[in-house]
Amino acid sequence: MKVFKVFFLLLLSVNTFAASTTVNPFSIEFYTNKNTINVKAKLTLACRYEKVVWSDSAEYNTEYKDIDLTVSNKDQRNGLTKHTLSLTNKQYLEVTGIFKPTKGCKSEIRFDLNDANYSIGWANQFSRPISFSYWNFKSYSSDDTIFRPTTLRDQIEGKLLSFNYTPVSSQVNVSLLADGERVTEILGTNVALNKETNMPYRLK
Structure with missing residues (x-):
């Protein structure tokens, strides 16, 4: 009985710890050619914990907190648009509970660049x-983590982002450029070719 009590107290002490993720306010600036690219970004905080189940497989519950990041756009005299991506308020998410083993949290950013003029075209x-x-x-x-958008900042801060269109046979190969150099971390794509313009089909 004493052994069981010691084991239970040990288990209780281990599982009372919380896991959390914090994202402090930040701001990133970058550029596009005017009226060529629409920008969207979303921050996702997630925390999960393992359910207590009487089986060999692990089951998790996950809680999410999604925040649409602010993107302000200011046209410049040189034909460019300066975009400022920002989080204005601190964001926080945690998971607690004594009977929630294997706790963990994380924060991620999804940053979307959408062509303002051209479509995929395939299958109409x-x-x-x-x-x-x-x-x-x-x-x-499992620690209390503070998220910093270092990777995204390194990739886009102060850079001119643009799309490169290369017609090949019945398609157009499209790649993303940063200051005129291809962004190798992101795979290119191919879209349908409009043979009348030798470019992708316009958005409708």
Whole structure:
């Protein structure tokens, strides 16, 4: 009986710890050619814990907190648009509970660049824009973590982002450029070729 009590108290002490993720306010600036790219970004905080189940397989409950990041756009005299991506308020999420083992949290940013003029075109998808996305995949951490958008900042801060269109046979190969250099971390895509213009089909 004493052994069981000691084991229970040990288990209780281990599982009373919380896991959390914090994202402090931040701001990132970058550029596009005017009226060429629409920008969207979303911050996702997630915390999960393992259910107590009487089986060999693990089951998890996950809680999410999604925040649409603010993107302000200011046209410049040189034909560019300066975009400012920002989080204005601190965000926090945690998971607690004594009977919630294997707790973990993380924060991620999804950053979408949508073509303002051209569509995918395949299968009559003329209302679906060509799009590229940055997604900083993170692993769940059992610690109290503070998220910093370092990777995204390194990739876009102060840079001119643009799409490059290369017609090949019956398609157009499209890649993402940063200051005129291809962004190798993001795979290119191909879209339908409008033979009348030798470009992708316009958005409808």
